Structure formats: structure tokens, C-alpha cells
Amino acid sequence: MKLPEIKIKEERGSTLLSVLLKGYNSEWGGHAHELNKDVEAFFKQNPLSEKSILFLNKIKALQRDGTDQEALYNIALTYNHPERVNDLINFLTKHKDYIAEPHHVREQLMLVLGELESSLSESLKNQMNQATSFDIEKRNQSLAEIKTRFNKLIDFFKPSQQTTSIKKITLLPTDFLYREESGSAFEFGDEMILRSHIDNPSNLEHEFLHSVINPIIDKLSPGLTEKQKEKITQLANKKLKQDYGEGYFSLLCEEFIRTYNDIFKKGEKPQTYEDFVQKISGITEDQFQKFLAQSESLKARCNELGINTIDDFKNKSQEYFERFEKNQLREIIFKFYQKYIHEKKQNNKISFERFVLEEFDRII
Secondary structure, rough: OOOOEEEOOOOOHHHHHHHHHHHOOOOOOOOOOOHHHHHHHHHHHHHOOOHHHHHHHHHEEEEEEEEHHHHHHHHHHHOOHHHHHHHHHHHHHHHHOOOOHHHHHHHHHHHHHHHHHHHHHHHHHHHHHHHHHHHHHHHHOOOHHHHHHHHHHHHHHOOOOOOOOOEEEEOOOOOOOOOOOOOOEEOOOOEEEEOOOOOOHHHHHHHHHHHHHHHHHHHHHHHHHHHHHHHHHHHHHHHHOOOOOEEEHHHHHHHHHHHHHHHHOOOOOOOOHHEEEEEEEEEOOHHHHHHHHHHHHHHHHHHHHHOOHHHHHHHHHHHHHHHHHHHHHHHHHHHHHHHHHHHHHHHOOOOHHHHHHHHHHHOO
């Protein structure tokens, strides 16, 4: 596989959806950039329309765990892009089957986004455009470094062009309403759209790896038994399942990427309980309360164990670690990467895809 063509440009639908979600819930997303205050101030004077609120309430009600942002952003990326609709419908049908009428949901969101765009003040639009333009300029200056990072991933995994069919990458400018630590990857045909904060390059690599890992797991899946699929779900840690559900496919893709990007690439090993205790030892009460306020998932996990303060957290660290942090699936995949490296030393032409398809069935 050769490095895909990379361009940096805004997708208006994605930008508008973030504004919409911020107007729906001011606690949503990030809070560091000044644009967040400007958007919040705008909606205090100009609340969302009843149509917008009804639509988001309906989407939220469709899924047990709340609003599915991945589905919404995929739909939003077809704003002014009708050529992407067929790929969108295929994605929703395959991965978001709880959306029974995807065409209708898309039509509704397009109307909501169009209405929102026309209602924004010129001053707010100008502020958003200035932030976007500045970010695009900075990203273009670091484009050579981005290409180097992607090329290193391609060299390590050696993806096949037949499996990873991406030929174009659209890198979105930083979404300053979104959380800095988070990102997303979306695919429409041979185009991949990546969203990642400019100050979080590791996350950009994570999102790019979805184009490599996901299609490999697609190929692996038919050879897995139901018992093996259940075992993958069982071995994944609860924190990951809290964010990605119980489906083995998403859990396996995410853990392959996280284990490589967050652990193996850095020369580290999977976290032990002692590591976890060391990590939380210096957290103050103020910091802990801030973490709780910023993360609904962390708050839910702490509520489950009756944790309200940092002292509670430290006193119940063993229970918290065993329930949410311990990750047997990561330990297996980490050893899998170690074996892959060993095989590469013997045969540098071996690809990760071939190795996964030949070896993973045996270890799981």
C-alpha cells in the first residue's frame, strides 16, 4: 500500500453538528478553546429550535446508551455531499441497524443543519472561520511530519491495497468544540476522513490505523466461532465495553489499535495494578472533581462503586482496577505483537494481515 493522497479541509456538516450538539447540551464536548464560550453565549440568546431538539431527542431515544455520535457524524458528512449517501446507508445498515429508517433520519438531520447554519450570527461564523483557517495553515506546515508518521505505520503493518482500499485522506481542521483527547475516522468509498485535535498527533495515528485494522478484522471474522467471539467480548475490559458496547468486532479493532498505539509502540507493557496505583497517587481532590465533571463515563463508573472523592477512589482502587482497568484482551494482543515482531525479524516481507489470519485463531 502506498501513502494515500492527503488534503486538509473543513467539512461543513461535521462543524455544524458539533455546534448543534453544543447547543443541545452546553456540557458536551471540550471547553478549553474560547470558541466554546462564544457558542454557549450565542445559544443563551438564541436557543435551539424545537425541530432540532425533537430530532436529537428522537436519536437519543433510539439507542439505550444515549446519542450515537459516530452515526450522527457519518450522516453529517453527507451535508452538501450527496455522492456519499450510498456508502452512508451501507454503513448504517451494517453497523447501526437500530436506525430503522436511515434515509429519513438523514433527511431530518440535513434540514436541522441547514436551519442551524442560516441562524448563526455573522460574527460567530467569522470567529469559527478564523479559527479553522489558522488551524489549516498550521496543519499544512506539519504535513510532511504527518506523512512520515503514516509511512511508519504502513511499513510496520504492510497493509495490502486490496484490503485497505483508501486512496485519499481528508484531514479535518481541529474541531475546537470537541474533546481534545478524542478523534474519529470515517470512510466513504476510497476516501477516509480523519478528525483529531492538532495537539494530539498520537490520536491521529490511532484514527488512521482504523483503515488498516478494521478491514483485517472483517476478513478474520468469518473464521471465528461464536464461542471465540464471546470470549473476545468477555476478555475485553469493562471500560472499553462501556464506550464501544459488547460487540466483539468493535472491541477487537479498538484493542488492536490501542495496544499498538498506546503501549507497544512506546516500548511499554500492559498496565498492572501497581502501575494504576502509581498513576492515581498524585491526583488532588480538585483534579478528581474536574475529571468527574468532564467525563460522563468516568462518573458512571465511580457511581457504580460509590466513589465520590479522590480518597474513595484510592481506597477502592483494587476493586476499580479489577472491574474497569484490568484488560486480559490487551495482554493477549500485546503478546501477539511481540510474536509478530519476532516473525518480521525472520521474514521482513510478512504482512500483519497474513499474520493475523494465520495466527489469531490459535491464540483466542
